[in-house]
Amino acid sequence: MNSSIPNNAVSNSSDTADYRSEVQRVFRVSDMLVTAHANLLEKYVRLALLLDVAILGIAVWLTAVVFIEPRISLKLTPFHLEPQVWVGLLGIVALFLSILQLRVDWKGHADAHKRSFDLYAEVKNECRYLMSSSGALTREACQRALTMFELASDVGRQIPENEFLRQKRKHLQKVEISQYLDTHPGASITMLKLQMYWRGSLKRDS
Numbered sequence: 029m030n031s032s033i034p035n036n037a038v039s040n041s042s043d044t045a046d047y048r049s050e051v052q053r054v055f056r057v058s059d060m061l062v063t064a065h066a067n068l069l070e071k072y073v074r075l076a077l078l079l080d081v082a083i084l085g086i087a088v089w090l091t092a093v094v095f096i097e098p099r100i101s102l103k104l105t106p107f108h109l110e111p112q113v114w115v116g117l118l119g120i121v122a123l124f125l126s127i128l129q130l131r132v133d134w135k136g137h138a139d140a141h142k143r144s145f146d147l148y149a150e151v152k153n154e155c156r157y158l159m160s161s162s163g164a165l166t167r168e169a170c171q172r173a174l175t176m177f178e179l180a181s182d183v184g185r186q187i188p189e190n191e192f193l194r195q196k197r198k199h200l201q202k203v204e205i206s207q208y209l210d211t212h213p214g215a216s217i218t219m220l221k222l223q224m225y226w227r228g229s230l231k232r233d234s
Contacts, residue, residue: 046164047174054177055155058148061180063202064187064195065145072138079134083125090118137185144184151176 093101093115105114154173158165167174187195205220 045167047167047170048159048165051155051158051165051170051173054173055152055159058152058155058177058180060196060199061148061184061187062145062152063199064191065141065148065185067195067198068187068191069138069141069145072134072141075132076129076134076138079125079129079132083122083129086118086122086125090115090122093118140185144180147176147180147184151180 089104093104093111096104098111101111105111109117151173154176158170158173201221201224204224205217208220209215209217
């Protein structure tokens with residue numbers, strides 16, 4: 029006696045299964061990754077901007093020392109150094125920062141996290157739309173969201189291992205604070221974070 033299940037029976041079972049719990053899981057993961065990539069995007073944009081400003085500031089200072097009147101250039105030279113020595117030091121620092129800029133590629137990191145943010149934000153919106161509908165969610169109805177999630181996981185920038193838990197904590201804090209502000213809009217965000225820190229790190233169960 030053949031006890032195997034016909035292929036068409038498996039297909040029908042898959043087509044009629046409710047994928048709502050899977051969509052909810054994808055939504056939660058995507059929501060957390062949207063927060064993580066947004067935080068890392070902001071971090072790398074800020075670092076890249078600081079590096080650009082530092083290089084520009086040194087270039088302007090270097091130009092000022094070289095091309096203005098020698099009497100004024102002495103006032104722009106700190107530590108009682110000779111202007112020529114200070115020009116050389118500024119040039120070395122500018123060269124170092126330029127090489128560092130190419131090496132760390134913070135702008136590239138920011139662009140990668142921006143693309144991942146956009147991908148997961150689209151998955152999150154698609155899942156929200158599916159969860160707003162009533163009744164069972166078939167695989168066919170969820171296929172687009174699941175495919176988008178797989179694509180984001182394959183081509184998106186991965187969260188570094190040393191950043192994952194930190195970003196997860198920030199996301200959960202954001203969710204809890206957001207839910208609390210829905211009913212207490214005048215609450216202090218700083219105080220709420222301190223209360224969460226007290227509950228999570230200092231308070232001990234009796």
